[in-house]
Amino acid sequence: MNTSVVTSRLRQFAAQFENRTTPFYFYDTALLRQTLHEVTTAARAHDFHVHYALKANAHPEILVLVREAGLGADCVSGNEVQRAIDCGFDPSHIVFAGVGKTDAEIKIALHHDIFCFNCESLQELEVIAALAAAQGKQARVALRINPNVDARTHHYITTGLEENKFGIGLHEIGEVIALFKQHKHVQCMGLHVHIGSQITDLNVFRALCTKVNRLQQLFALYELPLPHLNLGGGLGVDYHHPDEKPVADFAAYFEIFAKFIERRPGQQIHFELGRSVVAQCGSLISRVLYVKKGLQTNFAVLDAGMTELIRPALYQAYHKIEVLHSGEGEVQKYDVVGPVCESTDCFAKALELPELRRGDLVALRTAGAYGEVMVSSYNLRQRGETLFSSGL
Ligand SMILES: *Cc1c(COP(=O)(O)O)cnc(C)c1O
Numbered sequence: 320m321n322t323s324v325v326t327s328r329l330r331q332f333a334a335q336f337e338n339r340t341t342p343f344y345f346y347d348t349a350l351l352r353q354t355l356h357e358v359t360t361a362a363r364a365h366d367f368h369v370h371y372a373l374k375a376n377a378h379p380e381i382l383v384l385v386r387e388a389g390l391g392a393d394c395v396s397g398n399e400v401q402r403a404i405d406c407g408f409d410p411s412h413i414v415f416a417g418v419g420k421t422d423a424e425i426k427i428a429l430h431h432d433i434f435c436f437n438c439e440s441l442q443e444l445e446v447i448a449a450l451a452a453a454q455g456k457q458a459r460v461a462l463r464i465n466p467n468v469d470a471r472t473h474h475y476i477t478t479g480l481e482e483n484k485f486g487i488g489l490h491e492i493g494e495v496i497a498l499f500k501q502h503k504h505v506q507c508m509g510l511h512v513h514i515g516s517q518i519t520d521l522n523v524f525r526a527l528c529t530k531v532n533r534l535q536q537l538f539a540l541y542e543l544p545l546p547h548l549n550l551g552g553g554l555g556v557d558y559h560h561p562d563e564k565p566v567a568d569f570a571a572y573f574e575i576f577a578k579f580i581e582r583r584p585g586q587q588i589h590f591e592l593g594r595s596v597v598a599q600c601g602s603l604i605s606r607v608l609y610v611k612k613g614l615q616t617n618f619a620v621l622d623a624g625m626t627e628l629i630r631p632a633l634y635q636a637y638h639k640i641e642v643l644h645s646g647e648g649e650v651q652k653y654d655v656v657g658p659v660c661e662s663t664d665c666f667a668k669a670l671e672l673p674e675l676r677r678g679d680l681v682a683l684r685t686a687g688a689y690g691e692v693m694v695s696s697y698n699l700r701q702r703g704e705t706l707f708s709s710g711l
Pocket residue numbers: 372374375393395416417513515516517551552553554591592593594595
């Protein structure tokens with residue numbers, strides 16, 4: 320068991336969880352504000368621009384705090400573009416990526432005059448050009464290049480290898496550049512790369528810089544200016560120690576790029592961070608429904624499952640499970656499972672926890688990113704509420 324003296328930030332709120340209907344998502348607003356302060360301070364030191372990736376958590380209250388901190392918005396659907404605008408983001412701070420943008424989504428983004436499309440194929444560029452021409456507009460487009468860099472993260476969240484579906488392959492670059500040169504309704508804004516998520520080895524970003532530097536040299540040969548570089552997101556967080564390291568090391572992350580990217584004169588550098596901004600401020604709060612004694616291990620059946628937090632079932636992700644009672648009982652081993660009729664609906668196996676009883680509250684920590692946005696109604700489950708510490 321972890322006997323470290325670091326106390327959980329969550330305990331101070333536990334008394335106020337007691338009479339609520341579970342499961343629910345809880346967000347520590349103060350921690351989010353602190354994280355936003357640290358990311359913006361670290362980025363400003365290098366004149367870097369940060370766009371928040373809405374897909375990590377698109378809750379309006381979170382988006383308003385993100386916008387007030389001065390971040391832009393990185394969207395992957397027309398509805399996300401609309402949500403960002405509804406939450407007050409200036410269209411000139413919105414970028415739009417995704418391998419499968421529909422015509423309707425492209426039209427929404429053109430209508431709002433967003434800052435930039437991150438275009439993922441030659442055919443998509445042709446469609447954007449045609450739709451922009453029909454609206455009498457010029458679309459600003461960055462090319463998402465697949466840089467073939469291994470993010471060394473779980474293979475389900477790796478996006479920058481040749482075998483992945485994302486981005487334009489280098490073999491198509493000649494045609495893409497020709498299209499920019501002929502078509503006056505598309506303007507090349509620069510390059511975009513995003514190689515994966517939950518990247519904890521900063522050497523990966525250094526390798527990315529090397530690739531991007533080479534790409535820039537290639538584009539220089541074609542005399543296509545690249546006023547912007549968008550280097551994506553992917554910075555990981557510490558799922559094992561949410562209280563020891565509640566804020567990711569943004570300074571070290573940006574430092575790598577500041578050191579290794581060959582920045583051209585006047586070039587603007589952008590990032591798209593999702594997980595590292597919102598993961599640690601969120602927890603899924605659940606109650607123990609039943610404890611079943613097993614032969615080797617016991618089962619703790621929670622009232623939250625893969626329908627509330629799918630990451631363990633989807634990509635074998637780890638979330639620290641914290642028991643919110645005082646924890647006096649004897650330590651026992653539990654398989655901590657949800658109520659959904661799927662064997663993958665399991666949060667942890669043979670986990671040592673202080674003795675659990677029916678009705679005990681537990682928290683699944685570091686659930687602010689890719690948690691509530693993926694809630695589903697499978698098994699016709701009821702959607703839980705959302706609580707902010709600022710609202711308590
Ligand atoms: C998901 C995504 C991000 C954010 O990734 P994180 O790992 O959450 O920082 C950034 N850019 C694009 C294009 C994405 O799809």
